Structures are given as C-alpha cells and as structure tokens.
Amino acid sequence: MKKIIVLAVPLMLAFFSCVQAGGMSNELVTSSAWCTFTYNKTTGYSHSKRYQFSANGTYGTGSRGEGYSSGSGGTMASQRNSAGGGRWRIEKGELFMSEGGGKLEHVGTVLRRNNNGHPIIVADGVEYSQCR
Numbered sequence: 001m002k003k004i005i006v007l008a009v010p011l012m013l014a015f016f017s018c019v020q021a022g023g024m025s026n027e028l029v030t031s032s033a034w035c036t037f038t039y040n041k042t043t044g045y046s047h048s049k050r051y052q053f054s055a056n057g058t059y060g061t062g063s064r065g066e067g068y069s070s071g072s073g074g075t076m077a078s079q080r081n082s083a084g085g086g087r088w089r090i091e092k093g094e095l096f097m098s099e100g101g102g103k104l105e106h107v108g109t110v111l112r113r114n115n116n117g118h119p120i121i122v123a124d125g126v127e128y129s130q131c132r
Helices: 002-018 026-031
Strands: 034-040 043-055 056-070 074-091 094-099 105-106 109-113 119-122 126-130
Touching: 026 074, 026 119
Parallel strands: none
Antiparallel strands: 034 043, 034 126, 043 056, 056 074, 074 094, 094 105, 109 119, 119 126
C-alpha cells in the first residue's frame, strides 16, 4: 500500500501544477486579449466575447451574437453587437472587476493550460483563451 501512495503523490503534484485557483497576474491578463466562443448546434446561434485588459487598470469588451431561423415565411438572420468596459485589479493572484465605474468585485478564476501549454482562464465557469 505504501508503494501505491508514493507513486500517486508525483501524479497529483503534476495535476495540481496544471490547474491553479486564482493564479492571475497583471502580466498574464495584459499579455493579449482574451476570447470565448459558444455555438448552439440546435438553434444555430453563436456568441463570441473579447476582453482587452490595459495596464492602467481598465478593460474593454466587445461581443457579437449571430443566429438564423427558418420558418414558413423564409429564413431570417439576426445579429447583435455590444461593447463595454470597466476597471480591473489583481490582488494576491485573484481578479477583481467592475462594470463602468462600479465597485470592484471578485471574479472566481482558475488558471489552466491547454495541450500546447497556452494559458486558459476559467472565469466564473467560462473558458477564455488568448485571442488569435
């Protein structure tokens, strides 16, 4: 039994080095824009969102939603774009953000790496990767 435990410890350490709660830094969030993309196969609706963090403690967002629907009247396309922004700060590896000039609030984040070693930020359950 001791042999199994001794072998399991390095595997657990390797796992925990890939997933780090918080793990945010100014350098990481300002290194690129961060994007997420979702697509609903059933409805054909897609949505993308982009965050750009600036070194001065502000951020900007842009999002786009697109969809198509068909019916007896034909096919209709829809599109929605929006933009926004606010302030951000990192404290002890944790991200805090506000919309506009509001109060900074904690954002639950986990830093992971994909198969290529690139960072993935999971913020409140949504995965964001560096925009290409």
